Amino acid sequence: AQSVTQLDSQVPVFEEAPVELRCNYSSSVSVYLFWYVQYPNQGLQLLLKYLSGSTLVKGINGFEAEFNKSQTSFHLRKPSVHISDTAEYFCAVILAGGTSYGKLTFGQGTILTVHP
Amino acid sequence: DAGVIQSPRHEVTEMGQEVTLRCKPISGHDYLFWYRQTMMRGLELLIYFNNNVPIDDSGMPEDRFSAKMPNASFSTLKIQPSEPRDSAVYFCASSSPGLAGGPFTGELFFGEGSRLTVL
Numbered sequence: 001a002q003s004v005t006q007l008d009s010q011v012p013v014f015e016e017a018p019v020e021l022r023c024n025y026s027s028s029v030s031v032y033l034f035w036y037v038q039y040p041n042q043g044l045q046l047l048l049k050y051l052s053g054s055t056l057v058k059g060i061n062g063f064e065a066e067f068n069k070s071q072t073s074f075h076l077r078k079p080s081v082h083i084s085d086t087a088e089y090f091c092a093v094i095l096a097g098g099t100s101y102g103k104l105t106f107g108q109g110t111i112l113t114v115h116p
Numbered sequence: 117d118a119g120v121i122q123s124p125r126h127e128v129t130e131m132g133q134e135v136t137l138r139c140k141p142i143s144g145h146d147y148l149f150w151y152r153q154t155m156m157r158g159l160e161l162l163i164y165f166n167n168n169v170p171i172d173d174s175g176m177p178e179d180r181f182s183a184k185m186p187n188a189s190f191s192t193l194k195i196q197p198s199e200p201r202d203s204a205v206y207f208c209a210s211s212s213p214g215l216a217g218g219p220f221t222g223e224l225f226f227g228e229g230s231r232l233t234v235l
Contacts, residue, residue: 034223043120043207043226044159090159103172104224106159 002027002093006107014115015083021076021110023091030096033074034104035065038088047089050074051096061085086114118142120227122208128233134196137230140189141210149224150183150193151207159207165191198234205229 007022025031032051036044048059055067065076074091091107121140129135141148149164163173168185176183180199185191195202209224 036224041228043209043228044224045226046223049223103161103164108158 002031002095002105004091004093004105004107006089006091006110008110009108010111010113012113012115013081016080018079019077019081019085019112021089021091021112023074023076023107025072025074025091025093027072027093027095031093032096033065033067034092034094035059035063035074035076036090036092036106038090038109040087044090047076081112081114083114083116085112087112120208120210120225122206122227122230124230125228126231126233128235129198130235131199132197133234134194135198135202135232135234137193137206137208137232139191139193139208139227141191141208142212142225143189145210145212145225146188147211148185148191149209149211150191151209151226152204153207153229154204162193195232198232200234203232203234205231 003026005024011021013019034049035047037047038044047063048057048065050057050067056064058064063076063078065074067074088109088111090109092104094104120142123138127135146167150162152160152162160175162175163183164171165185168188181195183193193206207226207229209226211224
C-alpha cells in the first residue's frame with residue numbers, strides 16, 4: 001500500500017521569503033501525486049498535481065512542485081510567499097492507472113504560517 | 117457552477133442522539149467520498165461511492181456509522197447513536213474521471229465541511 005509522509009508539521013516563514021514544504025511517498029508502483037491546500041474553515045482545494053510527463057509541475061497561486069522518483073519526493077515550493085498563503089497544506093498520493101479505485105492517501109498536513 | 121454542498125455547516129448535539137450529514141455532489145461527478153478530519157488522526161477516508169454504489173467502506177469506524185447515496189445528487193452520512201469521540205469535521209468530496217471510462221486521477225472537489233460537536 002502507498003503512504004505519504006510530510007516531514008514538517010509546521011513551517012513559519014516571513015512574508016516574501018521562499019518556502020519549501022516537504023513530502024515523501026512510499027509505493028512499489030507508479031503513483032499520481034497531489035498537493036491540496038486548506039484555508040481556515042474551508043474544505044481542501046487542489047493546488048497542483050503530477051500524473052505524468054514533466055517532473056516540474058506548476059499550480060495555482062505561484063506554487064510549484066517537483067517529482068523526484070529516485071528520492072520518492074514531491075516537495076512544494078514558492079519563491080516568495082504572501083500573508084494569504086497561510087493555510088494547511090496536504091500532500092496526497094494515489095496509485096496510477098486507476099487501480100486503486102479512488103483511494104487517495106493524504107499526509108498529516110503542514111501548517112504554513114506567513115508572518116509580516 | 118455550484119461546488120459540493122454540505123449541510124449542516126455546524127451541528128452540536130448530545131451523546132446518544134442521531135446525526136445526519138448531507139451532501140450534494142457536483143453535477144456529473146460519479147465518485148463521492150466522505151472524509152473525517154480530526155487533530156489527532158488527520159484526514160480519514162470513511163467511505164466512497166461510484167455511480168451511487170458503495171465501493172469501499174473499510175474506513176467506517178463502527179456500526180454506528182452508515183452512509184447512503186440514493187441518487188446521483190444526494191448522499192447522507194448518519195451516526196446513531198453519536199458519541200463525544202465522533203466530534204470532528206466531516207467532509208464530502210466528489211470527482212469525475214474526466215474522460216468517460218478513464219481512470220480515476222485523484223482530483224477531488226471538497227465541500228466546506230460539517231463541524232460536528234457531540235457533548
